[in-house]
Amino acid sequence: MSDAIHAPFWLRDNFAPTPDEVSTSSLEVLGTIPTDLKGRYLRTGPNPISGPSEHWFLGDGMIHGIELADGEANWFKSKLIQTPMLGRPEEENYFAKAMQSLENGLGNTHVIGHAGKILALEELHYPFEMTPELETVGAYDFGGKLATGMTAHPKICARTGELLFFAYGLMPPYLTYHRVSAEGKLVQSEVIEVGAATMVHDFNITENHVIFMDLPVMFDLSKADHGGIPLAWSDDYGARLGVMPREGSNADVVWHEIDPCYLFHPVNAYEDGDDIVIDTCRFDHFMKPDVPPVPTLLTRWTIDTVAGKVDEKRLMDVPVEFLRVPDSIVGQKHQYGYMVHMRDDVPAGRGIVKYDFEAEKMTEFRLDEGEFCGEPVFAPRENAASEDDGYLLFYTYDERTNTSDFVVLDALEPERGPIARVKLGVRVPFGFHGSWIADER
Numbered sequence: 001m002s003d004a005i006h007a008p009f010w011l012r013d014n015f016a017p018t019p020d021e022v023s024t025s026s027l028e029v030l031g032t033i034p035t036d037l038k039g040r041y042l043r044t045g046p047n048p049i050s051g052p053s054e055h056w057f058l059g060d061g062m063i064h065g066i067e068l069a070d071g072e073a074n075w076f077k078s079k080l081i082q083t084p085m086l087g088r089p090e091e092e093n094y095f096a097k098a099m100q101s102l103e104n105g106l107g108n109t110h111v112i113g114h115a116g117k118i119l120a121l122e123e124l125h126y127p128f129e130m131t132p133e134l135e136t137v138g139a140y141d142f143g144g145k146l147a148t149g150m151t152a153h154p155k156i157c158a159r160t161g162e163l164l165f166f167a168y169g170l171m172p173p174y175l176t177y178h179r180v181s182a183e184g185k186l187v188q189s190e191v192i193e194v195g196a197a198t199m200v201h202d203f204n205i206t207e208n209h210v211i212f213m214d215l216p217v218m219f220d221l222s223k224a225d226h227g228g229i230p231l232a233w234s235d236d237y238g239a240r241l242g243v244m245p246r247e248g249s250n251a252d253v254v255w256h257e258i259d260p261c262y263l264f265h266p267v268n269a270y271e272d273g274d275d276i277v278i279d280t281c282r283f284d285h286f287m288k289p290d291v292p293p294v295p296t297l298l299t300r301w302t303i304d305t306v307a308g309k310v311d312e313k314r315l316m317d318v319p320v321e322f323l324r325v326p327d328s329i330v331g332q333k334h335q336y337g338y339m340v341h342m343r344d345d346v347p348a349g350r351g352i353v354k355y356d357f358e359a360e361k362m363t364e365f366r367l368d369e370g371e372f373c374g375e376p377v378f379a380p381r382e383n384a385a386s387e388d389d390g391y392l393l394f395y396t397y398d399e400r401t402n403t404s405d406f407v408v409l410d411a412l413e414p415e416r417g418p419i420a421r422v423k424l425g426v427r428v429p430f431g432f433h434g435s436w437i438a439d440e441r
């Protein structure tokens with residue numbers, strides 16, 4: 001058998017790194033790119049350029065971006081983020097070395113735009129500032145004010161323009177909250193007390209609150225020099241949601257116990273009277289030693305902040321991940337969520353699901369056999385008339401041609417299939433998250 005067959009999933013097939021950066025301006029378009037899509041769709045992912053990598057999460061960051069204007073695709077680029085760790089995964093104890101400096105990030109998990117800056121994020125280090133043409137400016141620490149790393153899942157409040165985020169640490173403080181003004185100034189940092197170093201991948205905001213998720217996937221630093229990432233499920237730690245006013249501090253956090261579980265991504269959260277609703281997709285357990293993995297399933301938590309209780313309701317039995325709502329309603333009530341119908345063998349998608357939380361039903365754009373997709377990002381239609389009046393943007397991969405497309409669906413009726421496909425002619429490895437960063441209108 002070849003080495004490729006023995007390789008872990010993140011080094012095989014379309015998870016494997018692509019060896020070359022790409023920059024092309026000659027792109028075939030099938031269908032019609034809407035003329036109100038003016039800007040860039042940027043998505044990052046791991047691309048261990050030297051070949052080896054001890055974990056899917058540890059590959060060098062590569063951003064795959066496409067610029068759209070006037071119904072045309074101006075360019076497509078795949079660009080490595082120029083980090084201090086670039087090309088070093090073959091070194092032993094890579095994770096421990098990466099943790100020696102907040103500037104040793106990878107930028108491989110998410111890309112956002114805020115206050116005129118494009119930031120490539122990963123969750124234990126500073127982000128990297130990028131130019132619109134995907135050149136690396138460097139590690140970004142908010143003018144010297146950020147004293148911790150930064151989650152890859154900050155939330156931009158559409159109402160205030162603030163950037164709200166947290167950082168988790170392997171050493172105390174284990175959790176820190178940060179608030180950045182609409183102008184990009186870091187104006188508040190608060191240590192939040194939790195019991196141990198757990199992997200905190202994402203969090204939630206509502207109109208008036210932030211909600212932290214303290215879940216039982218824990219770091220064991222005694223195993224940090226054994227390779228990979230020293231994480232494991234704990235049967236003892238428990239699970240809780242911490243509700244805090246957005247300008248509050250640790251003393252204001254109210255913790256609510258929930259059934260033990262893990263999750264990477266909520267869909268969105270909002271306030272409904274005294275209740276806080278969080279739609280998410282959860283695993284009954286994750287990284288539990290010697291236990292087969294379980295699917296991630298769409299679930300609604302309703303926190304009754306008066307009674308101090310959390311109701312949990314399973315919404316759907318289709319395994320989904322990479323969930324998004326329009327940027328314009330993050331923290332506000334949503335009706336729809338857009339997500340990936342996951343394959344059951346590897347973390348990639350077989351279709352794009354639109355879930356209606358009011359009707360409690362889904363529609364799906366199912367890809368052809370042999371074609372797979374990643375996270376759908378919502379871009380609003382100009383003068384949008386409803387929450388779902390816009391487009392869903394994502395990359396696909398076709399194993400029959402070993403190439404990828406950039407796809408545009410109509411978010412009103414995604415099941416009708418692409419309204420535009422841009423043939424990229426190259427492969428975009430499966431990755432994580434991205435954003436539609438529109439030009440100013």
Ligand SMILES: [Fe+2]
Pocket residue numbers: 109152153201264265432433
């Ligand atoms: Fe994520």
